[in-house]
Amino acid sequence: VIAVSALGxxxxxxxxxxxxxANARLRAANTASARSATVSAAAFDVRGQVIAxxxxxxxxxEEYNAKNLAQWRHASTSWEHPAAVLERAAAATxxxxxQRAHALRDEIRSYIDDYGEPVVGIAKxxxxxxxxxxAHTEGTLRLDQIIRDTDAVARSSAVIAAxxxxxxxxxxxxxxxxxxxxxxxxxxxxxxxxxxxxxxxAEPLRxxxxxxxxxxxxxxxxxxxxxxxxxxxxxxxxxNTMTESLAVSRSELIERAxxxxxxxxxxxxxxxxxxxxxxxxxxxxxxxxxxLLERDLPPSDRQRYLEIVDAEATRLxxxxxxxxxxxxxEEGRFSLRREPFDLRSLVREQxxxxxxxxxxxxxxxxxxxRPLQIDGDRARLAQVVxxxxxNAVKYSPEGGTITVGxxxxxxxxxxxxxxxxxxxxxxxxxxxxxxFYRGDAAAAxxxxxxxxxxxxxxxxxxxxxxxGFDPLDRGTRFWFDLPLEAAANGRR
Amino acid sequence: xxxxTLRPLILICDDELPLRELVKAVxxxxxxxxxxxxVEQAEEVLKESSPEAxxxxxxxxxxxGLEFLSELRAKGGGKAIPVIVVSAWxxxxxxxxxxxxxxxxFVGKPFDPKDLASVVEALIAA
Numbered sequence: 323v324i325a326v327s328a329l330g331x332x333x334x335x336x337x338x339x340x341x342x343x344a345n346a347r348l349r350a351a352n353t354a355s356a357r358s359a360t361v362s363a364a365a366f367d368v369r370g371q372v373i374a375x376x377x378x379x380x381x382x383x384e385e386y387n388a389k390n391l392a393q394w395r396h397a398s399t400s401w402e403h404p405a406a407v408l409e410r411a412a413a414a415t416x417x418x419x420x421q422r423a424h425a426l427r428d429e430i431r432s433y434i435d436d437y438g439e440p441v442v443g444i445a446k447x448x449x450x451x452x453x454x455x456x457a458h459t460e461g462t463l464r465l466d467q468i469i470r471d472t473d474a475v476a477r478s479s480a481v482i483a484a485x486x487x488x489x490x491x492x493x494x495x496x497x498x499x500x501x502x503x504x505x506x507x508x509x510x511x512x513x514x515x516x517x518x519x520x521x522x523x524a525e526p527l528r529x530x531x532x533x534x535x536x537x538x539x540x541x542x543x544x545x546x547x548x549x550x551x552x553x554x555x556x557x558x559x560x561x562n563t564m565t566e567s568l569a570v571s572r573s574e575l576i577e578r579a580x581x582x583x584x585x586x587x588x589x590x591x592x593x594x595x596x597x598x599x600x601x602x603x604x605x606x607x608x609x610x611x612x613x614l615l616e617r618d619l620p621p622s623d624r625q626r627y628l629e630i631v632d633a634e635a636t637r638l639x640x641x642x643x644x645x646x647x648x649x650x651x652e653e654g655r656f657s658l659r660r661e662p663f664d665l666r667s668l669v670r671e672q673x674x675x676x677x678x679x680x681x682x683x684x685x686x687x688x689x690x691x692r693p694l695q696i697d698g699d700r701a702r703l704a705q706v707v708x709x710x711x712x713n714a715v716k717y718s719p720e721g722g723t724i725t726v727g728x729x730x731x732x733x734x735x736x737x738x739x740x741x742x743x744x745x746x747x748x749x750x751x752x753x754x755x756x757x758f759y760r761g762d763a764a765a766a767x768x769x770x771x772x773x774x775x776x777x778x779x780x781x782x783x784x785x786x787x788x789x790g791f792d793p794l795d796r797g798t799r800f801w802f803d804l805p806l807e808a809a810a811n812g813r814r
Numbered sequence: 815x816x817x818x819t820l821r822p823l824i825l826i827c828d829d830e831l832p833l834r835e836l837v838k839a840v841x842x843x844x845x846x847x848x849x850x851x852x853v854e855q856a857e858e859v860l861k862e863s864s865p866e867a868x869x870x871x872x873x874x875x876x877x878x879g880l881e882f883l884s885e886l887r888a889k890g891g892g893k894a895i896p897v898i899v900v901s902a903w904x905x906x907x908x909x910x911x912x913x914x915x916x917x918x919x920f921v922g923k924p925f926d927p928k929d930l931a932s933v934v935e936a937l938i939a940a
Binding site: 601634 | 835
């Protein structure tokens with residue numbers, strides 16, 4: 323804005339200055355003209371006086387008498403005043419003119435003193451002598467010279483005045499052109515300024531209003547151009563920060579709502595799963611109890627049925643306590659009972675327990691020769707290995723080989739269990755360790771609570787370890803790492 | 815004549831041993847029984863013999879009981895065999911799904927022994 327305004331002001335100022343100068347020049351030219359007229363008038367006066375001197379001298383020469391002599395005396399002094407006037411006027415023009423006028427005065431004086439007076443003196447004694455052509459011719463020559471010089475002074479003044487007038491006229495023309503240009507340029511500049519203001523202020527303002535309306539309508543992806551270096555740039559940056567944080571809060575809210583919804587869904591799945599898990603043994607307990615009460619059974623059958631009732635009631639109790647235990651671990655309300663032991667024995671034990679009587683799966687055990695000594699809660703870690711193993715069995719219903727192994731790896735003990743089962747679809751991989759998350763298992767009729775892996779992760783992390791899985795071409799390999807005893811001691 | 819006097823054969827398909835025992839105890843000595851732990855075994859049984867009724871659990875390892883039932887009805891061969899679905903899933907929806915799959919009766923777990931006995935009896939007599 324400032325640059326454009328300054329440019330406009332400078333243009334207008336320059337035009338005005340040009341007008342002032344032109345005006346001054348015109349006035350100077352006028353003065354010069356007036357002076358030239360004065361010089362011309364004075365020169366004309368002097369010219370008349372010189373002719374009067376000549377006439378008076380001629381009369382004296384023709385007839386020397388008192389009257390003519392008196393006229394000569396008068397003429398030979400009366401020129402002084404007009405000559406002085408001419409000299410003053412010429413001096414006002416320029417030094418050259420002043421010099422000319424002065425020279426003219428000297429010339430006239432010299433004519434009177436060196437020619438006129440001697441001629442008068444001779445005319446007194448010998449009028450015939452002065453009437454000779456020689457003397458007359460000299461006087462005529464000198465007089466002609468004086469008149470030519472007088473005219474020259476007048477002409478010079480006129481020329482100077484004309485020159486100045488022409489120069490002033492030219493300047494006035496230039497000033498007029500500049501004025502017209504300024505007249506055209508000023509509105510153009512004003513229009514440009516208006517356009518610039520509209521672009522620089524109105525446009526970003528309009529964009530900001532539009533963006534704010536978008537945000538109000540719930541679109542938090544809208545961004546303003548924040549590369550400007552002015553106040554609009556600042557506004558845009560603050561605005562963008564605001565919308566970004568709004569977008570973040572909204573996505574957090576949505577994420578929280580989603581996760582609440584997910585956890586609600588998982589809980590209702592869990593409830594139906596638990597009720598199913600509970601109903602199965604309950605059906606045996608209630609059914610056999612009713613038979614025992616209603617029918618007269620042989621003692622051998624009674625005994626067998628009671629044993630079943632006992633086993634199923636125990637199973638029910640274990641189920642409930644396992645479930646409560648899982649909840650406690652999931653909520654982090656458990657403590658570790660650490661003891662040093664060899665991880666290999668635990669892995670071997672769990673593999674035997676889970677797969678010893680399983681005829682549909684082959685077991686491949688990969689254990690190192692050296693012990694894997696760790697410091698941990700044996701029972702809890704047995705739970706982890708048991709969980710991962712029972713998952714391997716549950717999720718490979720077609721059978722196949724289940725590989726169970728352990729090895730030392732960069733100061734850690736790694737345990738892995740690989741199956742040749744259905745594998746984990748990519749969409750379920752991210753949430754696998756979430757409590758109650760079961761993917762498609764419920765639909766596929768695979769029993770479980772969705773707590774096994776969540777609980778396993780809690781236990782492994784409480785041991786400063788890590789748990790994860792790698793999808794295989796066929797099936798999945800779950801693994802977990804635990805610090806070896808030396809490493810664990812070293813860190814303490 | 816011999817076939818008439820033979821006791822009816824019932825296929826019990828359930829992965830839980832106590833439940834299979836319970837069904838046998840409830841139905842008593844009036845029937846002969848063949849057991850299957852999953853759908854695969856049940857299909858094997860059907861290849862070798864033709865039971866008079868099937869007592870079928872829904873939650874089985876691998877293929878579910880209802881899938882097995884749908885396929886059985888689709889094949890048409892087992893159309894005549896009455897199927898009693900026994901399940902711990904017993905909401906109205908679960909019952910409807912079972913009947914739609916081709917079940918002749920639905921018994922929820924836990925069940926009253928008398929109920930199961932009378933349902934099986936009625937279906938075999940029909």
